[in-house]
Amino acid sequence: MRYFLQRIAFYLFTAWAAITLNFFIPRLVPGDPVQSLIAKYRGQLSSDAIQSLYVLFGLDKQESLWQQYLDYWKQIFQGDLGLSFTFFPAPVSQVISQALPWTVMLVGITTIISFMLGTGLGVLAGWRRGSWADGLLPVTTFFSSVPYFWLGIIAIYLLAGPDSFFPSSGGFDSGLVPAWDQYFIPSAIQHSLLPALTILISSVSGWILSMRNMMVTVASEDYITVAHAKGLSERRVAVSYAARNALLPNVSGFALSLGFIVGGTLLVEIVFSYPGLGFTLLQALGAKDYPLMQGIFLVITISVLVANLLADVAYLLLDPRTRKEG
């Protein structure tokens, strides 16, 4: 429990750091990036909306930095991330809440599948050294060196097209309206296959490699020899003794690399024009829509923190040593 509380404290601290970072970035840059946008939309913006942007981007120079910081927090807590210019006049929070489920479904599910698949293959490669599984290594090395988005481009080039089963862009058929019905869901799944495959192929190799190395390391521990000496079946030794222990560092590695993985997957969304956060971020970049960019950064960070916390819970369940001493 102590361990768990420590982790929660750490994530709260990180969330605070990320939000503070978000507060300072626009203020440290010379010039007022949002000022010109406000000028452009003057007349269409309500005074409330302008005030909100002032608080977010520090255009209110009369106030002390500390006062600005307090106001900023107050506004974040109310869920007011300003107005999006790209999707004017939709508020940023609304734009994000539309995009977030797409990213969570695509990236979340694919990442977990990739982790499980990679870990499984890594167990094989590490346990049966010198067998065919070792031959996977050069291939996986190559794929882990390829940028996700380029692999996406290649996947579209090779597999997608007007006559292909795989659509090359979008999250669902343009003729459909998002709903939980028998038309929309199959279409959404169909559209997610190729981006998911891309993420899977580029990320799985990292897990294979790290699990293989952990298996090799664990295989020479004393308790593995004991397990063999006990005459347990090969399967039980490999799974319950070796893999079960090798999994622990891989799970904490999983938590730590989430930040890296998410960065890459955003780009896959861009290549596939997938209606998630990454693609929205690209649109925001094009329009210099700073409120939306900052909002997306915050949401991504918070999501990664939540995912990290979940990985910690998994670790807690897997490793008795972190549980309360009995």
Next chain:
Amino acid sequence: MTIPTSSIEQVIPGQGSMAQPEEAHPSKRKRQRFTFIRNKKAAVGLTIFGLYVLFAIIGPWIAPYDPSARGNDLVQPPSADHWLGTTHLGQDVFSQILVGTRSVMYVGLLAGTIATVLSILIGVTAGYLGGKTDDVLSAFANVILVIPAVPLMIIITSILNNASDTLIALVIGLTSWSWNARVLRAQTLSLGRRDYVEASRATGEKTWRIIGFELLPNLTAVIASGFVGTVIFAVLSEITLAFIGIVSNNGWNWGTILFWAQGQQALAQNAWWWFVPAGLAIAFLGTALSLINFGIDEFVSPRLRSAGKTKVKTASGRTVRMRIGFTPVLSSKGGEPS
């Protein structure tokens, strides 16, 4: 983005008999350094990497065309005139790739250096001093590690507006040191408990001398592996930033090529020569760097080596695999029949 694949961190802490980097032992070290070069993976990696460095230097001089110069052959497949075809403006793709190598290598190496220096400063200090300093520095490193680096970079770069290569390297370097700092901290912690370090401490050796002469030489492999890992990450990050079009648009790098290819519907025009070579260039550079890192990993913990010979022939001519738990029996000769 790639996941840092170095296993060093996972291998080190508290594993008792686990492979630790060799302790200072002059003659042995020399021999092992030699072994590192002899490591096949490292040798291949270093060779490819060397070629990239060479092209980074001479690329702009040997490029057949000005990469930005427009021509009349629009979106043409590879030919004798244009080895890798042309773009929608008739620019020579081959020249763009050659010229772009310099920017990629420059940003990669500079960001790698910045991140490595930061990680040494923070990681080694935290590991060596311990206590409150360690708590604060570790928490700092962990915070930076958990915050997704790529979105942060995107935002900073986009606000900076037309950032130069150097500025981008700085941004990447500043956001990507934390993983290595963690690894170095763990390593320093375990080294700091070694007898010879304790001894120097006890005899009142100055802290900077202990760090510089006792610790750092033994951290070389870990630092090198961290550097290589960061270079991979930096290269991918720069290309990513260029691909989404938020870096300065007067220079060329592989990401810029892909940006134009994507923006100008190279896919729809079947212009594979426009986007395939740039991606392959990245992939081979990444593979080369990963190979160097595998070499370092295996050098540090020999257990990870793909066991050179894993199959043994028995006296009766059967082939058995060497594996844990079942020692191969080559023959039963020597014992009288029972």
Next chain:
Amino acid sequence: MSQPVLEIRNLNVDYGLGDKAVHAVRDVSLTLHRGEVLGLAGESGSGKSTLAYGLTRLLPPPGVITGGQVIYHPEGGQPYDVLALTDRKLRQFRWAETAIVFQGAMNSLNPVHKISTQLTDVLRAHEPKMSEHTRGARAREMLKLVGISPDRMDAYPHQLSGGMRQRVMIGMALILQPQVVIMDEPTTALDVVMQRQILGQLIELRERLGFSVIFITHDLSLLVEFSNRIAIMYGGRIVEEAPAATIYRDALHPYSAGLLASFPALRGPKRELAGIPGSPPDLAGMPSGCSFHPRCPKAFDPCPTTIPVLGPPADLNSAGRSVACWLHPALEIS
């Protein structure tokens, strides 16, 4: 003398293959009799642990058994060569007939499973028909046998002290009532009081359950006290083998004498302590002839050139002992 239970015949174990191979165990023959405690002593690197791991085929790569046989005599059955068993048969043989208590009490238990799981999975593997309930009862019984309260069944290894972990390992070793228990430095990591307590308990258990023990240690004084017969290894070979009391009274090989002199005797008259000069040989560059000759105070002409054969000494009339030393050349065996 009682009947043999385990016969090692001309066992050879190498590390590595071909020219680079290091011969860790050379031509070792040794017989363990039913119900006895056979001590195996030697400095680190003498090959004593390699021998123990080799005879059950547990040596990790690059260990290779290059020759020899390990004949097991089951109670009331036909003897067979353990090294010739198929993987499946070998798995069945392991633990059921020969159990091992390993050196590292700290790392012998799987840190992520409860000790109950680790005790019962042996039963699950070897006696699949046994009910869950019986398995649990048997595991509890074993814990009680080694002096651990059965309510520690649900404990994880990290919640137990080093001594308790080693007791769990001993309990685990006895759970299938094997004929042979190999103990590889079972108490080295423990303090002296705990050492004697555990060994005393083990001897008592042996008298009750009647298994045989191969007891490996560098601590010859422990062997003198706890074993019936002692074999002394040096450079991968057995250099002397005799009843414990005989070795203690009158060691023939200069190395055995040196080993004895380097430990304080726990009982009996006080002796002067002395070490053996020099260090154990590098297995990769073994000296010619008798591998002990560079360190031997009594080395003479034949020692550097010719390997002495292990056998009953011709110059002494002492049955049941053998030595490999030119000071006491072996009887010619016809």
